[in-house]
Amino acid sequence: MTLPLPADSSFQFTPDLRLCRLLNGMWQVSGAHGRIAPETAIENMMAYHQAGFTTWDLADHYGPAEDFIGAFRQRLAQTRGEAELANVQAFTKWVPQPGAMTRQIVENNMAISHRRMGMDRLDLLQFHWWDYTDSRYLDALTHLAALRDEGTIRHLALTNFDTEHLQRIVDHGIRVVSNQVQYSLIDRRPEVDMVPFCQAHNMWLFTYGTLAGGLLSETYLGQPEPRGSALNTASLRKYKQMVDAWGGWALFQELLQALKQIADKHGVSLANVAVRSILERPAVAGVIVGVRLGVTDHRDDNARVFAMALDAEDHVCLQTVLDKSRDLYRLIGDCGDEYRR
Numbered sequence: 243m244t245l246p247l248p249a250d251s252s253f254q255f256t257p258d259l260r261l262c263r264l265l266n267g268m269w270q271v272s273g274a275h276g277r278i279a280p281e282t283a284i285e286n287m288m289a290y291h292q293a294g295f296t297t298w299d300l301a302d303h304y305g306p307a308e309d310f311i312g313a314f315r316q317r318l319a320q321t322r323g324e325a326e327l328a329n330v331q332a333f334t335k336w337v338p339q340p341g342a343m344t345r346q347i348v349e350n351n352m353a354i355s356h357r358r359m360g361m362d363r364l365d366l367l368q369f370h371w372w373d374y375t376d377s378r379y380l381d382a383l384t385h386l387a388a389l390r391d392e393g394t395i396r397h398l399a400l401t402n403f404d405t406e407h408l409q410r411i412v413d414h415g416i417r418v419v420s421n422q423v424q425y426s427l428i429d430r431r432p433e434v435d436m437v438p439f440c441q442a443h444n445m446w447l448f449t450y451g452t453l454a455g456g457l458l459s460e461t462y463l464g465q466p467e468p469r470g471s472a473l474n475t476a477s478l479r480k481y482k483q484m485v486d487a488w489g490g491w492a493l494f495q496e497l498l499q500a501l502k503q504i505a506d507k508h509g510v511s512l513a514n515v516a517v518r519s520i521l522e523r524p525a526v527a528g529v530i531v532g533v534r535l536g537v538t539d540h541r542d543d544n545a546r547v548f549a550m551a552l553d554a555e556d557h558v559c560l561q562t563v564l565d566k567s568r569d570l571y572r573l574i575g576d577c578g579d580e581y582r583r
């Protein structure tokens with residue numbers, strides 16, 4: 243049985259919202275990471291919640307993710323009472339195709355998420371935009387901010403925005419609390435512009451890809467380079483490309499060895515060190531770890547992220563390897579640029 247998470251696993255994100263700093267990522271229920279059985283998934287969500295993993299990251303386009311939140315909340319209310327719903331945080335996204343962004347269009351799309359998730363008020367709405375040449379993202383955000391002010395969205399946030407466009411949004415007078423970006427020991431692009439911007443503007447980051455889809459774990463230590471069908475989730479395929487751009491499999495093995503050495507010293511797992519190394523960085527509110535509900539379960543291991551802290555020697559050990567890698571900011575650009583090439 244999972245032990246309760248320690249107090250420092252939670253974080254006062256906004257005055258009215260406390261969250262678990264390890265968020266449960268639901269892209270993994272979309273169908274691109276293996277088949278998920280709905281009933282087992284809901285049971286599993288109850289177990290995550292019970293163990294203190296109370297914060298969920300999802301999106302309108304992650305298959306049944308929003309419906310799972312709806313079913314999970316219903317089950318929770320039935321078994322633990324309506325009051326327990328206040329202890330769940332469900333952060334969804336809206337990822338529209340660029341086009342006209344009228345108040346009606348925005349409202350209609352939000353209504354779908356409200357209905358699927360069974361929530362009159364969305365905790366956090368993270369907005370994504372595919373095309374910066376179409377400035378109607380500012381229209382969408384203006385309407386979303388109005389909905390927030392009217393109370394149907396608690397907090398407005400972004401995902402995969404670069405620093406330049408974050409600045410434009412701020413200049414437009416739109417208040418956002420966070421940006422969700424790829425951030426890991428492999429992909430440290432946020433450190434160039436994004437983290438300083440967030441620090442200066444009192445914004446937070448939620449990070450994904452922090453475990454590189456599971457590549458940053460003991461499973462791949464000392465293993466030959468996985469290719470083709472061995473990369474059996476969309477996540478593994480996505481981040482293997484990042485590893486290739488970053489420096490390739492031989493250097494990646496050096497990083498895994500360094501992580502293993504640190505992990506052994508602290509009596510934790512290699513994955514714990516990979517997560518902890520990002521969780522401790524400035525401006526990071528939480529790390530999202532993908533959960534393949536009912537397929538694999540790393541809950542007990544991930545709880546140990548809160549039982550350790552990296553010391554100066556650990557940072558030097560990691561930096562020695564990172565110094566040999568390519569600069570992904572120069573290769574790809576700022577946060578989210580990989581979605582807009």
Ligand SMILES: NC(=O)c1ccc[n+]([C@@H]2O[C@H](COP(=O)([O-])OP(=O)(O)OC[C@H]3O[C@@H](n4cnc5c(N)ncnc54)[C@H](OP(=O)(O)O)[C@@H]3O)[C@@H](O)[C@H]2O)c1
Pocket residue numbers: 266267268269270299300401402422423449450451452453454455456457459460477511513514530531532533534538540543544
């Ligand atoms: N905004 C965006 O554009 C965007 C993009 C991608 C992801 N996301 C969000 O981020 C979430 C995370 O997804 P991701 O694709 O970045 O994957 P990830 O979190 O880097 O990797 C998840 C995988 O890591 C493995 N894992 C987890 N804990 C482990 C542990 N303690 N030891 C060993 N392996 C462990 C599991 O693999 P196995 O199941 O194979 O064991 C799990 O499926 C998504 O669900 C989504 O919410 C957002």
